[in-house]
Amino acid sequence: MSAVPCTGGGKVTVPEILSRKSSSPVGSTAKSKITCLTAYDYPTARLLDEAGVDILLVGDSLAMVVLGYDSTLPVTLDEVLMHVRAVRRGTRRALLVADMPYGSYHISLEESVRNAVRLVKEGGAEAVKVEGGERRIELIARLVEAEIPVMGHVGLTPQSVNAMGGFHVQGKTNDAARQVERDARAVEAAGAFAVVLESMPRELAARITEKLHIPTIGIGAGPDCDGQVLVFHDLVGLTIGHTPKFARKYADLGADISRAASEYCDDVRSGRFPSDAESYHSPAELREHLPARQRT
Ligand code: KIV
Secondary structure (H helix, E strand, O other), rough: OOOOOOHHHHOOOOHHHHHOOOOOOOOOOOOOOEEEEEOOOOOHHHHHOOOOOEEEEEOHHHHHHHHOOOOOOOOOOOHHHHHHHHHHOOOOOOOEEOOOOOOOOOOOHHHHHHHHHHHHOOOOOOOOOEEEEEEHHHHHHHHHOOOOOEEEEOOOHHHHHHOOOOOOOOOOHHHHHHHHHHHHHHHHHOOEEEEEEEEOOOHHHHHHHOOOOOOEEEOOOOOOEEEEOOOHHHHHOOOOOOOOOOOOOOOOHHHHHHHHHHHHHHHHHHHHOOOOOOOOOOOOOHHHHHHHHHHH
């Protein structure tokens, strides 16, 4: 049985996530791992929330898995905001984190804080996520000062796809590993309450997890992180095209949807749908005036 964490009313909060750090002295010794999934709409948020997922992330992966772009770069703050509102309506227990999309925190600190405030005030997000390590120190500190909890994100940062020359595993040389570690420490020092470690050797993620005092949430970073995150569409088999090797598929909804849609087409074309039981009927007194073949 999984251990579902409980705060007042079972709501997952930022302090509660911090207390789940594997080495944190708060509470019992065995800490249950933090679970996080992306969500982009109301029904999915409800289902994931009711299933006990701790953190729902409205990720900018929205751009790729929902909107069909080939990177996360095009999605706008207004688009993310619309999805955050939908997820907010479906979320009661989980902590709701909104990704700051590319361009929404790259111009000036003032504009970045204003954009993050919109995600909280208009969207109902309880925290925001920003990509990048050392170069986000000032930004993270300013957001925290504005009462906005921040989740960091280091290693493979998909918004850097052009600078990185593709989506590649990070931290594979000594120098690169040291940089990822510096980035994670910088994010913590700036005041983030958790950090996503994406696509890096498990040994590096384990070392960072051991050294940090905030929880690490891994994706393609091995099993030793304090929690795990996956993209919902990868989890349930709705991603079109390539999925990375760490993206375990727990369901094949893509195949189910294709089968359901083609069965529906067959049934409509052959007259098997809708049936009489799936039809509304006129009251008996009116039926008498109908042609015989419509009276049944
Ligand atoms: O946008 C996203 O889905 C993410 C997760 C992969 C962490 O940033």
